[in-house]
Amino acid sequence: MPVTAKTIYLASPLGFSVESRQLLLPRYVEALEALGLRVWEPFARNAGVNLDQPGWAYAVSQQCLQDVREADGLFAIVNGTPPDEGVMVELGVAFALAKPVFLFRDDFRRCTDSDHYPLNLMVYAGLPQQAWESYVHDSIDSIGAPDKALAQWALG
Template sequence: MSKKKIIYLAGPLFTHAELEYNLKLKDMLLNDGFSVFLPQEDAEDAAQERERQNQECIFRKCVEGVDTSDLVVAILDGVDVDSGTAWEIGYAYAKGKPVIGLRTDFRAFSDGVVNLMVEMAIDSLARDEAELLKIMEKFL
């Protein structure tokens, strides 16, 4: 039996809605047979935690999370991609890790789905959760 692939789930984590959506995606990916590193839990990256530990510690845990992952799933919703998510995408790209984008937001740039640099760094783009799970099948 092969080892479960580890996904680093990148996305904004600053509103209740974002935190809940991240948890929903994590559960969906766990149920699909993956292991998931979720910064809001595994790096303790939440507002209350930032008061207890310094930002460098959170940063290091997230870098280690990307380093030890097999691939990255990045939430690309919003007018512009979350800046932390964009950094995680670029870092994963530089490390040669596959990056799967998820953009459920129907807004688009005039010449692309998201920022050109982000769009060129991702391997596949899903427009909803069902399409994401279909793309993820090749990584099981």
């Protein structure tokens, strides 16, 4: 029986800008797919939404929420000070559902009151206390690193 690829929800604010959607977002998708993951990228999954239709925003929010529920894990781009609000909601839902969560932050700015974490401590609440750094990526190249939790989860 063939093994079904794990799905990962890509929580990111990169789809709001045409340049980011065309130039940056595909690099993350490709890096995750290189691990054998099926990537659920919400801007692509909701590309057919008619923004002139009443209720479109609610429909998109519900689809994203359903995708987070159904995905096997979540990869969240948490750049910014603070990170994107929608990404933070998706991250919180994934934590509440005990989904495996992996973070990406290559933003050098700190946004925290903790000496331990670069962002609000709640962003790390769903990661293990020990070796939480293994769940955080600081470059696209690190996404496939075999010593990181994401690669171990994807290939395990």
